[in-house]
Amino acid sequence: MDQQHIQHVQPGHTDRPLIILGCGYTGRSIFPLSLQRGTTTWATSRNPAQQLAAVPPPQRLEFDLACPATWNNLPPGADLIWCFPASPLSAVQQWAVTHRARFNRLVLLGSTSAYETTNDSTDYPPPWIDETAPIDQTNPRVQGEEYLRNELGAILLRVAGIYGLGRNPLDWITQGRVGPSRKYVNLIHGEDLAAICLAAIEKGAPSEIYNVSDGTPYTWREICETAQQRWGITSSAAHANPSPGKRISNTKLRTTLGYRFKHQDLYEALALIKSASGS
Ligand SMILES: NC(=O)c1ccc[n+]([C@@H]2O[C@H](COP(=O)([O-])OP(=O)(O)OC[C@H]3O[C@@H](n4cnc5c(N)ncnc54)[C@H](OP(=O)(O)O)[C@@H]3O)[C@@H](O)[C@H]2O)c1
Numbered sequence: 001m002d003q004q005h006i007q008h009v010q011p012g013h014t015d016r017p018l019i020i021l022g023c024g025y026t027g028r029s030i031f032p033l034s035l036q037r038g039t040t041t042w043a044t045s046r047n048p049a050q051q052l053a054a055v056p057p058p059q060r061l062e063f064d065l066a067c068p069a070t071w072n073n074l075p076p077g078a079d080l081i082w083c084f085p086a087s088p089l090s091a092v093q094q095w096a097v098t099h100r101a102r103f104n105r106l107v108l109l110g111s112t113s114a115y116e117t118t119n120d121s122t123d124y125p126p127p128w129i130d131e132t133a134p135i136d137q138t139n140p141r142v143q144g145e146e147y148l149r150n151e152l153g154a155i156l157l158r159v160a161g162i163y164g165l166g167r168n169p170l171d172w173i174t175q176g177r178v179g180p181s182r183k184y185v186n187l188i189h190g191e192d193l194a195a196i197c198l199a200a201i202e203k204g205a206p207s208e209i210y211n212v213s214d215g216t217p218y219t220w221r222e223i224c225e226t227a228q229q230r231w232g233i234t235s236s237a238a239h240a241n242p243s244p245g246k247r248i249s250n251t252k253l254r255t256t257l258g259y260r261f262k263h264q265d266l267y268e269a270l271a272l273i274k275s276a277s278g279s
Contacts, residue, residue, distance in 0.1 A: 015039060016039060016077070016078060016079050016104050016105070017039045017040040017041065017042070017075065017077065017078040017079070018034050018037060018039065018040070018041045018042070018078055018079050018080075018081065018201070019041075019042045019043075019044065019061070019074055019075070019078045019079070019080050019081070019103075020034070020041065020042070020043045020044065020081050020083060021044050021063060021074075021080050021081065021082045021083060021084070022044060022045075022063075022082065022083040022084035023043035023044060023045055023051070023052060023055065023083065024051075024083060024084070025162065025164075025166070025167065025190060026083050026109065026162065026190060026193055026194060026197070027043060027081075027083045028054060029164075029190050029191055029193070029194035030081060030083075030194040030197055030198065031043055031054065031055060033194050033195060033198055034198060037198070040059065041059060042059050042060070042061050042074075042075065042078070043055045043059060043060060043061070044060075044061045044062065044063035044073075044074070045060070045061075045062065045063070046062065046063070046064040046067075046070075047062075048060040048061065048062050061073045061074065061075075065084075065091050065092070065095060066091060068094065068095075068098075071095060071098065071099055074099070074102065074103070076102040076103070077102075077103070077104060078103055078104060079103070079104045079105045079106070079107075079201050080103050080104075080105070080106045080107070081107045081109070081197045081198075081201065082106060082107065082108045082109060082148075082154075083109050084109075085111075085141045085144070086108060086110075086141060086144030086145050086147075086148055087140040087141045087143070087144045088140055088144070089140060089143045089144050089147060092144040092147055092148060093147060096147070096148065096151060096152055100152055105155070105201055105204075105206075106148065106152060106153070106154040106155065107154070107155045107157065107197055107200045107201050107204060108145060108148055108149070108154040108155065108156050108157065109157050109159055109197070110141070110142075110145045110156050110157060110158045110159065111141070111158060111159055112129070112158050112159065112160050112186060112211065112213065112246065112248050113139075114135045114136060114139065114141070114142045114145070114158055115129050115133050115134070115135055115136075115158070115246060115248075116133075116134045116135060116136050117243075117244075117246065123244070124182070124244050125184065125244065125247060126184060126244040126245060126246055126247055127247070128247050128248075128249045129211070129246050129247060129248050129249060130211065130249045130251065130252065131158070131208075131209040131210065131211055131252055149207050149209070150207065153206030153207045154206075154207070155200050155201075155204035155205070155206060155207070155208055155210070156208070156209045156210070157196065157197065157200060157209075157210050157211075157212045158209060158210070158211050158212065158248075159188060159193060159212045159213075160186035160187055160188045160211075160212060160213035160214075160248055161185060161186060161187045161188070162187075162188055162189075162190050162193060163187050163188075163189060163190065163269075163273075164189050164190030164191060164269075164273065165190075165273055165276055165277060166277075167190065168270070168273050168274070168277065168279075169187070169223065169270065170227055170231065170233055170270055170273075170274065170279075173223070173224055173227050173233055173234075173235045173237075174233055174234075174235070176235055176236035176237040177237065178220050178223075178224075178235065178237055179220065179224065179235040179236075179237030179238055179241070180220060180221040180224035180225065180235060181219070181220045181221060181241035181242075181243075182219050182220075182221060182241075182242070182244065183219060183220050183241050183243045183244065183245040184217045184218065184219055184244065184245030184246060184247050185217065185218060185219075185220055185223070185245060186213040186214075186217045186245075186246065186247070186248040187213065187214055187218075187266060188212050188213050188214055189214065189261075189262065189263035189269055191262055191263065192214065192259075192261050192262055192263055193212060195259070195262070196210075196212055196253065196257070196259055199257050199258075199259055200257065203257050203258070204257065205256075208256075209252075210252055210253045210256075210257060211248050211249060211250050211252065211253060212250065212253060213248045213250050214250070214261055214263065214264055214266065215249075215250040215254070215261075215264070216264070216266065217245070217246070217247040217248065218266065219245075220241070223266070226267055227270075230267065230271075231274065
């Protein structure tokens, strides 16, 4: 592993600028929080003029992993929070080989979908999954993540389902995208995810993996029943999804990054989202 360029910084040390690489849903929450660091934050988009309206023009950068001509737009010496799938592997490798010396610490957002599920397992509820569980190495995104983790010391966050304002699970139920099945779902509020990204930049250990979820897996049946009782919301989806889903452990996140959640109670968070969105 080559970690020459990875700095082992102390928490709270904030003289490094930050680049939010791919400033979409999560990036838009990271941006205002990052201002507390007291250093410059840049945000990237493939189309900054259209997509980065909330970012002051001098802090907008054009970056596209598929377009090497944009790679030199990233100012050197910054920390990076990489917020889109790290694939294809060939592009990730080409970017890393040519640009590894230009950045400081790298936090990479992955997905809990990286963890393999065994269809033949009869365990229910499914066993808890921690960061040592087997992953699907055939998944191009997982290949990119493992490359950046092993070769560049990227701090990898394996992220559960992201919800929050504008991404409301109650809407998913209303629209019939989910129904009252026995499948377990793991969620993380976007505001917590943004804060965890910044905590990982400060305190995460290079090449380490942290599962990011609120720590309370629910079955969709439980969520649908509560949605019906509290808000009179009913799903039109079939009830037949037999998949057990996964139960993601966030013990490492809580114990080694010491993160304290702002939104740990899903139903309180849903009530806040509902009232904030006026629905
Ligand atoms: N949604 C979920 O429930 C969920 C669950 C687990 C993990 N994740 C992962 O968590 C990360 C953050 O999720 P999110 O929902 O905040 O993502 P998002 O809203 O899609 O934001 C990522 C942004 O990255 C930019 N981007 C995409 N492809 C790019 C490329 N090839 N080169 C440069 N920029 C690119 C896009 O912005 P422009 O179009 O402006 O360039 C996009 O809006 C993603 O990696 C996602 O896959 C999401």
